[in-house]
Amino acid sequence: MELFQNSRIDWLGKKWYFLSFSLLFSVAGVLSLLFWHGLPLDVDFKGGTVVRIRFAQTPDTGRLRSAARTAGLKDPRIQPYGVAANNEVLITLAQEQTREAALDQGRAAIVSTLERHYSAASTEAAAGKLDLDNAGRASLAAFLEQANPEHLDTEAAAAKYQAQAQAIADFKDKAHGGLLDSIESLNGVADAPVVAALRQGGYLSGFNVRNVEIVGPQVGKQLRKQALLATLYSLLGMLVYLWFRFELIYGVAAVVAVFHDTLITVGAFSLTGQEVSLTVIAAILTLIGYSMNDTIVVFDRIRENLRQARREPLADVVNRSINQTLSRTVLTSGLTFLTALSLYLFGGDVLHPFSFALVVGILIGTYSSIAVAAPMLVAWQERRAGSSRAAELPAARRAKA
Incomplete structure (x- = not known):
């Protein structure tokens, strides 16, 4: 099903708007974590x-x-x-x-x-x-x-x-x-x-x-440490996988995008004063995988298009790849978002923090696949090639059947 046929949106032309949006919410979240509300912790973590x-x-x-x-x-x-x-x-x-x-x-x-x-x-x-x-x-x-x-x-x-x-x-x-x-x-x-x-x-x-x-304080402290390690290990595992599956720059771009998603989601909890519990950590880990999967779909299309248009400007290749996967992104993310929103509105107090993390994370994760990860590939190539605009980003190894 194609919702957007032959779309020609210049995503990279709007990268400074995207950067401003990301900086605004990332900085607001960091300031709230450091100086305003801190990170409210549920009894699971503080005892x-x-x-x-x-x-x-x-x-x-x-x-x-x-x-x-x-x-x-x-x-x-x-x-x-x-x-x-x-x-x-x-x-x-x-x-x-x-x-x-x-x-x-x-x-x-x-x-x-x-x-x-x-x-x-x-x-x-x-x-x-x-x-x-x-x-x-x-x-x-x-x-x-x-x-x-x-x-x-x-x-x-x-x-x-x-x-x-x-x-x-x-x-x-x-x-x-x-x-x-x-x-x-x-x-x-x-x-x-x-x-x-x-x-x-x-x-x-x-x-x-x-x-x-x-929950005793010692148990809460141990749970905090394990939650942090689980998040970091998942990011590291994703980086290694993408390094092997594509190239290192693809992995770095995807991990930076996912870190961006996690930071904004955690910042949203701090700004709204909602407590982070074990179920919220489970939601964040779910979002890491979900956002990474969405990013891989875009990267895979970029890689395939690079093989077919080696001399085309890289920005054009990336824009075309995003537009080609736009229908898939909107359909999958939109349906998942509606499910999470239903949980948030009708799931009750027990599921409220979990569903809030999903609602924020799905929105930001979908956005970052287009507005953070893909522009990083172009920025890396432009820095590497200087004034050259040729699509010299590595097309990566062809996947084994």
């Missing part, structure tokens, strides 16, 4: 505790922050999570709160803060009682065995109440997403004496801890 909590009612983030300050938690990050109707938030403790000695205290500190300052039940009403919204099977079974509402002997009580606790936990988690509407909703799930005991000795806090992620 910390992230707790995902679901509330019975729409959570008041202002009240949550006030409760955290009252409890002495330093600069927790509180943000909505997932679909708004689920009433979920992520609470992330600052790195200072999650040193090795305190890692196991992260979840307890957040839960304790919510119980004291955000619980649906008053402190007096909850004193000495079991929080049924956050009680697991083991704590439910222990409570029932101690209360023994059905007056069973010790051996029978253990088996009976463990089965009752399992039924209650399954009903709460699978049917109600971790939160009970009321203790009376357990009628029919557990025996009447058990429900009566829970009504007397338990309460509903109105929130449920759904998930806890803890």
Whole structure:
């Protein structure tokens, strides 16, 4: 399918506009990384505790922050999570709160803060009682065995109440997403004496801890190093491949273009204040391969055209090659971009950083194949040949069948 038939766009004639665009966004990203926002890192890289909590009612983030300050938690990050109707938030403790000695205290500190300052039940009403919204099977079974509402002997009580606790936990988690509407909703799930005991000795806090992620500072530091090495090794591998497949200048031009893409994508995260996580690194590595593939398509057409027009001005050969591959570039990049954009708009908070990296990277990667990599080949030849405009760029080795 040809979208652009016989196009004659003078891409190299616009190289200074492209250079200005690249410099503007590259410099803005570098300045943001060095002096303005830095590079916001997710808990994966800096270490910390992230707790995902679901509330019975729409959570008041202002009240949550006030409760955290009252409890002495330093600069927790509180943000909505997932679909708004689920009433979920992520609470992330600052790195200072999650040193090795305190890692196991992260979840307890957040839960304790919510119980004291955000619980649906008053402190007096909850004193000495079991929080049924956050009680697991083991704590439910222990409570029932101690209360023994059905007056069973010790051996029978253990088996009976463990089965009752399992039924209650399954009903709460699978049917109600971790939160009970009321203790009376357990009628029919557990025996009447058990429900009566829970009504007397338990309460509903109105929130449920759904998930806890803890990453130590040492692990975060190691992950940062491995992410950087993965990116650098991928660039080096691409350079070696293109050196072997084409010529060194092709590899250098492609790697510079991909580095340009990575710099602008990371700079976009810094400028917008979005955190870089392991999934973002995965997206960047994906974009390195995607951008490199797009660049190779253009280079391959340049190489083939050089074999057929050895005396034609190099700029004309490059322009013609870009125009010949333009339909393919727009179709493949356009469809991929629409997919990434759909993820960004409708994928939810979990996929938001990943899809943002893809959206920015696909746009910049497609642009750099035309506006950065190809002009570098011409600039290299012009510098090498002085005033000569002949197409003397090496056509490279013919690929083996």
